[in-house]
Amino acid sequence: MTPAPRIGIVTISDRASQGVYADESGPAIEHALRDYLATACVYELRLVPTSRTRSNARCATSPPPAAASSARPAAPARPRAT
Numbered sequence: 001m002t003p004a005p006r007i008g009i010v011t012i013s014d015r016a017s018q019g020v021y022a023d024e025s026g027p028a029i030e031h032a033l034r035d036y037l038a039t040a041c042v043y044e045l046r047l048v049p050t051s052r053t054r055s056n057a058r059c060a061t062s063p064p065p066a067a068a069s070s071a072r073p074a075a076p077a078r079p080r081a082t
Contacts, residue, residue, distance in 0.1 A: 003042075004040050004041055004042050005039060005041045005042070006041065006042045006043075006044060007033060007041050007042070007044070008044045009029050009030055009033075009044070009045045009046070010046045010047075010048055011023050011025045011045070011046070012048050012049075013025075013047065013048075013049070014050045014051060016047055017047045017048065017049040018049070023047050026045040026046075026047065030043045
């Protein structure tokens with residue numbers, strides 16, 4: 001028997017992660033997926049502070065120094081014969 005597929009749902013909010021208010025987005029997404037999908041799945045909800053995702057996004061979008069220096073410009077396009 002194959003295990004049930006796992007679906008991760010990530011909600012990003014500083015205030016909800018600090019307990020200022022309850023996260024309603026993650027559970028609402030889970031509810032919608034349960035209604036939509038025919039396969040039984042295991043749902044894993046995570047609540048991440050916004051500030052943490054901003055620092056990770058900066059790291060993820062910056063190319064490593066070696067990759068930036070070895071990149072070559074694209075060759076110019078050749079004119080098409082008519």
